[in-house]
Amino acid sequence: MRLSCDVELKNRLLPSHGMKGKGRPLRCSLAIGRRGGNSGNGQEGAVFLMVCSAKDKTGTKYKLKGNMEQVFTRFVQEGKATLRLKEPEQDICISKADPLQLKNFLSVLKLGCQGSKLEKVHLSTLTPATSAQVERPKTKMVILQRSDYPIRERFPKGLESLRVNGCSLSRIDSRILGLKHLRALDLSKNRIRTLPDDPGQSTALVELKLADNLLERLPPALCLSSLRNTLQFLDLAGNNLKFLPPQICEMTSLLRLHVANNQLTTLPENFGRLEKLRFFSAQENQMVVLPFSFMDLSMDEVDLSGNCFQLAEQEASASHMQRTSEEFPTLLEVTARSIKKQRVPYTEEDLPRHLHHHLSRVKWCVCSNPCFQPYAKHRVPFNLHRVAHTLVGPTSAPVEGFLCSAFCWSNLQANPNAPWKCKRK
Incomplete structure (x- = not known):
């Protein structure tokens, strides 16, 4: 039986002589078996533990029966264990082993130390390790x-x-x-x-x-x-x-x-949900506008060079509005708003097809409310230094969002930078 793991050999006599071991873990192959020439019938021949490394593929053999002082298994779930031998006075420190394989290996090791009940365990003759068995993964x-x-x-x-x-x-x-x-x-x-x-x-x-x-x-x-x-x-x-x-x-x-x-011509509306984003590069695209949620970000570096951001002078101080023809929400609109606002879970099979399709067209107002129709588009200039410490390319760009009501529109007119907006969901 073999186990591939990292092994560090520690001589317990060194501290008593004022010496300190400077060893480090090596990738090794541990094997339990019998010496060549034994009958291998489970009753004859001593059982040995063999430690093979890349420098010593033939391995060093340690007799098991009556020679194991203690086995430390507190961290076996982490692939670690320590075997304390009586002769020689060494500790074999095992690490980076597969926890399941290590447990099985220690079970066979225990039987080998007792020298009994090994007839049901197939122990092959110990042979030198191959290169694959002693090389690190x-x-x-x-x-x-x-x-x-x-x-x-x-x-x-x-x-x-x-x-x-x-x-x-x-x-x-x-x-x-x-x-x-x-x-x-x-x-x-x-x-x-x-x-x-x-x-x-x-x-x-x-x-x-x-x-x-x-x-x-x-x-x-x-x-x-x-x-x-x-x-x-x-x-x-x-x-x-x-x-x-x-x-x-x-x-x-x-x-x-x-x-x-x-x-790319634009970014997703909820791009601001990427709250951990610190480095963003979108140079050499075809973007003409950024989503309103872009204002929620706080980044270290942003590169938006080579895009097509343009904002006419007449739009620089006022929002650009595009209202739909409907003035009052339909029953379909009210239903869709309620599902989104209350975060009701649903699948395509749960709802009528037209309602499911309507829900896929949701827009999120800057006040965090969902809207479908009617809604208004607005576009305002935005200073990119507010969201990035380092800028490459333009220092300002237009941001575009949606408004769900005349109340939100009046607030936006009062303050184009919209500091009144709620955190978007």
């Missing part, structure tokens, strides 16, 4: 050429960082989505056109770079997946995105968002 991988991309081999299971650039990938490999420990994924400079709706088992992603691909849309379902709670850095620069889905505003853990060099 690969946590970082960089592929910069198509010829280096693994076709038949699997990606190492312990990968935490994967970078695949310039390999002409047209989609995200399903083998990559199966990497449980992946935290940073860089697939920039490929030819990826579509993204999956689900990150698969890669639920620990903190950094996702998809710059310089051929993406035309960001799947809403991907924004609502487990990534909404883990992803902190999203790079979508250099693609063909014409809009960002409103669901991206649910990714409230984002600290960095790069969408430069796309074809």
